[in-house]
Amino acid sequence: MSSFFFFVQLLNAVQYGLILYLVASGLTLLLGIMGVINLAHGAFYMVGAYMAFAVVQHLASFWLALPLAIVLGLALGALLERFLLSRLEGADHLSQVLLSFGLILIINEGQRIIFGNDPHGIDVPGVLNFSIPLSETFAYPAYRLFVCAIGIVFAVGVSLVMARTRIGMMLRASAENRPMARALGVNAKRMYLGVTAAGIACAVLAGVIAAPIASVYPGMGDQVLILSFVVIVLGGIGSLPGALVGALLLGLVDAFGKQFFPNFAAFLVYAAMIAVLIARPQGLFRGTGT
Amino acid sequence: MSQDRIDASLLIVLALAALLVPFVWSGYEVKLATTITIQAGFAIALGFVVGPAGLVSLGHAAFYGVAAYLFAMIAAESQPANVFTTAPIAILGAAVVAAVVGAVSIRSRGLYFILMTLAFGQLGYHFFHDTGIGGSADGAYINFRPELQLPGIAISLDNAARFYQFVSVLVLAVAALAWWLRRSAFGSILVAARDNETRTRAFGYSPYAIRLTAFVISGAMAGAMGYLTAAQHGFVAPQMLAWQNSATVLVMVLIGGKDTTSGPAIGAILLLLAEEILQRATEHWLIGVGLIIVAVVLAAPNGMVPYLAQALRPKRAQHA
Numbered sequence: 001m002s003s004f005f006f007f008v009q010l011l012n013a014v015q016y017g018l019i020l021y022l023v024a025s026g027l028t029l030l031l032g033i034m035g036v037i038n039l040a041h042g043a044f045y046m047v048g049a050y051m052a053f054a055v056v057q058h059l060a061s062f063w064l065a066l067p068l069a070i071v072l073g074l075a076l077g078a079l080l081e082r083f084l085l086s087r088l089e090g091a092d093h094l095s096q097v098l099l100s101f102g103l104i105l106i107i108n109e110g111q112r113i114i115f116g117n118d119p120h121g122i123d124v125p126g127v128l129n130f131s132i133p134l135s136e137t138f139a140y141p142a143y144r145l146f147v148c149a150i151g152i153v154f155a156v157g158v159s160l161v162m163a164r165t166r167i168g169m170m171l172r173a174s175a176e177n178r179p180m181a182r183a184l185g186v187n188a189k190r191m192y193l194g195v196t197a198a199g200i201a202c203a204v205l206a207g208v209i210a211a212p213i214a215s216v217y218p219g220m221g222d223q224v225l226i227l228s229f230v231v232i233v234l235g236g237i238g239s240l241p242g243a244l245v246g247a248l249l250l251g252l253v254d255a256f257g258k259q260f261f262p263n264f265a266a267f268l269v270y271a272a273m274i275a276v277l278i279a280r281p282q283g284l285f286r287g288t289g290t
Numbered sequence: 291m292s293q294d295r296i297d298a299s300l301l302i303v304l305a306l307a308a309l310l311v312p313f314v315w316s317g318y319e320v321k322l323a324t325t326i327t328i329q330a331g332f333a334i335a336l337g338f339v340v341g342p343a344g345l346v347s348l349g350h351a352a353f354y355g356v357a358a359y360l361f362a363m364i365a366a367e368s369q370p371a372n373v374f375t376t377a378p379i380a381i382l383g384a385a386v387v388a389a390v391v392g393a394v395s396i397r398s399r400g401l402y403f404i405l406m407t408l409a410f411g412q413l414g415y416h417f418f419h420d421t422g423i424g425g426s427a428d429g430a431y432i433n434f435r436p437e438l439q440l441p442g443i444a445i446s447l448d449n450a451a452r453f454y455q456f457v458s459v460l461v462l463a464v465a466a467l468a469w470w471l472r473r474s475a476f477g478s479i480l481v482a483a484r485d486n487e488t489r490t491r492a493f494g495y496s497p498y499a500i501r502l503t504a505f506v507i508s509g510a511m512a513g514a515m516g517y518l519t520a521a522q523h524g525f526v527a528p529q530m531l532a533w534q535n536s537a538t539v540l541v542m543v544l545i546g547g548k549d550t551t552s553g554p555a556i557g558a559i560l561l562l563l564a565e566e567i568l569q570r571a572t573e574h575w576l577i578g579v580g581l582i583i584v585a586v587v588l589a590a591p592n593g594m595v596p597y598l599a600q601a602l603r604p605k606r607a608q609h610a
Contacts, residue, residue, distance in 0.1 A: 015383060037401065039537075083583070091591035094346065098544045098587045103581030113574055135522050226408070226533065233405045267416045270409040274394070281398040 004138040009015055009255045015144050017251025018151025021028060022206035024074075024228040024243045025158060026199025032175035032238020033195050036096050040103035042225025044200050045074065047138075048207020049216045050111055053120050059176075062125040062212070069208040073201030081196035086189075112218055119217035147209055162240055171195070175238040229274045236283030245284065293550065293599040294473075299470060299596065300552035304330075304559075308458045309534050312451040321522075324454045326562045328518045331461035333542040333554035335511030338468045340540070341548035343504045344484035346404050348536045349391060349411030355385040355531030357513030358520035359418060362430045370434035370446070373456075375399045375434075377517050384513020385506050387414075392505035396498060408533050419528035429527030436521050447521070457518050464551050469551040472505070480504055544588050547593025556594060 022192025028280050030036045057067040064074035066089055080103075088095050123129070124143040130141035162168035173181040174191060182188050206224075214220065231250055253272050276284060311323045327334055332354060339345040357380040364379060365371040395406040418424045435453065438445040445455040471477050483490040483497035520526050529535065539558075546557025564582055568575035590597035 031401065039405075087588055088591055094340075094544055094548070095587050095591035098541060099584060101541050102580045102583030102587065105576045105583065109574050109577035109580065113577070150456045190571070222534070229405050230409070230456070233402055237401055263420050264416075267413065267420060270416070273409045274406065274413070277398055277402060277409075278394060281402060283402070 002137045002138075008132065008138055009139060009259060010252075011140060011144065011148065013251035013253070014248065015134035015148045015151070016254060017147060017248040018155065019206055019210050019225055020224070020231055020250060021244050021247035022154060022209070023203050023224055024231040024247055025240055026202040026245045027228050028232040028235070028238055028240065029171070029175075029195050030199050031232065033171060033178070034085070034192055035093055035178075036197075037100070038227065039097060039100040040107065041100075041199075041203050041228060042221030042223070043104045043107040044203040044221070045207040045210075046219075046221035047076070048073070048116065048204035049211040049214070049220060050115055050207075051204070052120055052211040052218045054209040055114070056122055061121070062234075065208045066205070070201050073204030074197045075079060076204070077197035077200030078193060079226060080200065081193050084193070085196065106221060108221075111222065113279075117218055119215055121215045122211045124212045144218050150209060157210060158240060167194075188234070192288060223245045227269070230269060232283075234276055234284055236265060236285040239285045242283060242285035291586070293596060296599045296602065297550040297552050297595060298469070300466060300550075301557065304478035304552060304555055304571065305462055306464070308462065311458070312454055316451065318326060320450045320454050322562075322566060324450070324457050324522055326559055327457050327461050328515050328522065329539070329562060330555040330558040331464050331518075331544065332512055332515040333506050333546070333558040334461075334465050334468050334540050334551060336514065336539050337543040337546075337548050337551070337554035338471065338511070339505055339508040340543050341550070342385070342472055342480040342484065343501050343508075345396065345501060345505060346540070347407040347505070347508075348404050348533060348540065349395075349407030349409075349414075350509070350533035352391070352411040352414035352531050353388050353509040353534065354516035354535070355414060355418070355526070357381060357388050357527075358526045358530055359424050359430070360384075361436075361517050361520045362424065362432050362526045364582035365432050365434070365436070367433055370437040370439075370444075371432075372439040373436045373447075374439065377514070380517040381510050381513045384516065385510040388506045388509020388513075389502070392502045392509070396501050396505065402421040408536070411531060411533050413530050413535055415531040415555070418531060424528075427528060427585040429525060432520060432524045432526070435524065453522065457522075458607070460514065460518065465551060465555065468511070471504075473553060476500070476503075541583060544593060545583065545588075547597070549592070550595045553593050553595035560594070 023041065027038060030038050030041075051069060052062065052065040052073060055068060056062050080243055084099060084103075085096065088099060124141070127142075128143040128146050129142050132145065133139045162172060170181065170186045170191065173184070174188075178188075208220075227250060231246040232239075232243050234246035234249060235244070247250045249272075250269060253268055254265060257268040261268060297514075308323075308327060314322060315323065330348075336347065336350050339347055360380045360383040361371075361376050364376055391407065392408045395403055395410065398406050419427050424430050436458070437447060447456055456598050479490065479495050479500050482493075483495065483500055487497050516530065519530070538561075541553040542557035542561050544557070545561065546555065547553030561579065561582075564579055565575065570579040572578070586594065
C-alpha cells in the first residue's frame with residue numbers, strides 16, 4: 001500500500017468524521033443537557049441537504065445555503081423546543097423518543113411531497129471544483145479539504161466556547177448535574193431553547209455541507225442518525241471531546257473498512273461499537289449518563 | 291377502575307374481538323387481521339421488557355427475523371413443514387440469540403443499552419444482507435405454509451381463516467403469558483429491580499439474572515411472531531431484522547402504554563389500522579401516521595391505556 005493511498009484514506013476518514021461530529025455534537029448536547037433522545041436529528045440533516053439542493057437550483061449559489069441553513073436550523077430548533085419538547089418536560093423520556101419518531105415520518109414524507117423520490121446530485125461550488133495533486137497518480141478534491149477546514153474550525157470553536165465562556169461553563173455544569181446547575185441559577189428554559197436551536201442548526205448545516213459529496217436522496221438521514229448515536233455512545237453521553245474522538249474513530253473504521261472489507265464496512269462499525277461497550281459499558285470517556 | 295382492571299378488561303375485549311374476526315370478515319380483511327394480530331403479539335413481547343424490566347430494546351426485530359430465517363432454512367422445499375417441529379426450533383433459536391445479546395447488553399444501562407441492542411440488531415441485518423446466507427438482499431422463499439402434523443392427522447393452514455385462527459390462538463397464549471408474568475412474583479421483582487436496584491439486591495435477588503430471564507422470554511415471544519410472519523407470507527428478507535422494524539414496534543408499545551399488557555396490542559391495532567385507512571386515501575399516508583403519533587404523545591405521554599385509566603378514575607381517588 002502506497003503512503004499516498006494511505007494519506008488519501010486518512011483525509012477521507014477525517015472529513016467524514018468531522019461531518020459526523022457536526023451532527024453528533026448537537027445530538028449529544030440535547031442528550032446530556034436535556035435528556036432528550038432526538039431520533040429526528042438525521043431528518044434535520046436531510047432537511048439541510050434538500051435545502052442546499054433547492055437553493056442551488058433556484059438561487060444558483062451554493063454559498064447562500066450556508067447562512068440560510070443556520071437561520072433555518074435555529075428557527076426549526078426553537079419551534080421544536082417551544083411547541084413540542086417543552087410540553088413533554090417531566091414526562092417519561094420515552095415520550096420524546098416517540099415524538100421525534102413521529103417527526104421523522106412527517107419530515108420524510110414532507111420531503112417526498114416537495115421534492116419527490118428521485119435522488120439528486122449537487123455540483124461542487126465552482127471555486128472549489130478542482131483537485132489538489134498529491135503525487136503523479138493521486139489527487140484530492142479541494143471541496144473535501146474545505147469540509148475538513150470547516151469541521152476543524154467548528155471543533156476548535158466549540159471547545160473554546162465550552163472551555164472559556166460563561167455559556168460553556170453553564171452547559172458543562174448542566175451536563176454534569178442538571179438539578180444542581182438549575183439550583184445555582186442556570187435559566188433552564190433559555191438554555192433548553194438555545195441548546196435545541198443550536199443543535200438542530202448544526203444538523204441542518206452538516207446536511208448542506210455534505211450534500212455535494214453524498215448527493216441528496218430520501219431517507220438519507222437514517223444512516224447518519226444511527227452513526228451519530230454510535231459516535232456519542234463511543235464518546236460517552238454529553239461529552240463533546242468524546243464525540244469528536246468517537247466521530248474520528250468511526251471515520252477511520254468506515255474509510256479503511258470500505259477499502260479492505262468492502263462488503264463488511266457496515267458490519268465493522270457495529271462490531272466495533274459492541275466491542276467498545278463490552279470493554280467500557282459507559283463509553284470511552286466518562287459521560288454524564290442518563 | 292384501576293389500571294390493572296382496565297388492562298384485564300381490555301385484554302378480554304380484544305380476545306373476544308380476535309375470536310370473532312373469522313365469523314364477521316373474509317378474504318382481504320382476514321389477511322389484514324392476521325398481520326395486525328401478529329404485530330400485536332410482537333408489541334406485547336417487546337412491551338414486557340420495555341415496561342416492567344425497563345429495558346428499552348431497539349433490537350427486537352433481530353429475534354423476530356432470526357426465527358423467520360431459521361424457519362426458512364429448515365423448511366422442506368417440496369412439502370409442507372410441520373409446525374410442531376419447526377416452530378420450537380425457530381423459537382429456541384430466537385431465545386438463544388436473545389440470551390447472547392441480553393447477556394452482553396444488560397450490563398449497559400439507559401441509552402447505552404438501547405444502542406447496544408440496536409447495534410446487535412443491525413449486525414443481524416447485515417449478516418443476512420451481506421454474507422450470502424439466506425439469499426442476501428433478495429431474501430428467501432418458503433414454498434409451503436406449514437401444517438399442524440400429529441401422528442395420523444395433518445391440519446392444513448392454507449385456508450386464510452384457519453391460519454388466522456392458528457395465529458390468534460398463539461398470540462392470545464403469548465398475551466396471557468405476558469399478563470400472568472407481569473402479575474407474578476417474577477414480574478414484581480422485575481419492577482423492583484427497575485425502580486430500585488440496590489434494594490432489590492439487598493433482598494437477595496440478582497437484577498442481572500432476572501432482567502436476562504425476562505429478555506430471553508421476550509425474545510422467544512418475538513421469535514414466535516417472526517415464525518408466524520414467515521409462515522404467513524412464505525417469504526423472509528433482511529429488512530425483518532432492521533432497526534426500523536424494531537423502532538416501529540417500539541412506537542406501538544409506547545403509543546398504547548408500556549406499563550400494561552393490552553397497551554402495546556392496542557398501539558399495534560391503532561397504528562396498523564390508521565396505516566390501512568390512510569393508505570387508501572393518499573400516497574403520502576406516512577405524514578398522517580406521523581401526525582397521529584405526535585398528537586397521541588402530546589395528549590397521552592404515557593400511552594393510551596394509562597390515559598384511559600386516569601380518565602376513568604373516580605374523582606375522589608384522583609390524587610390517591
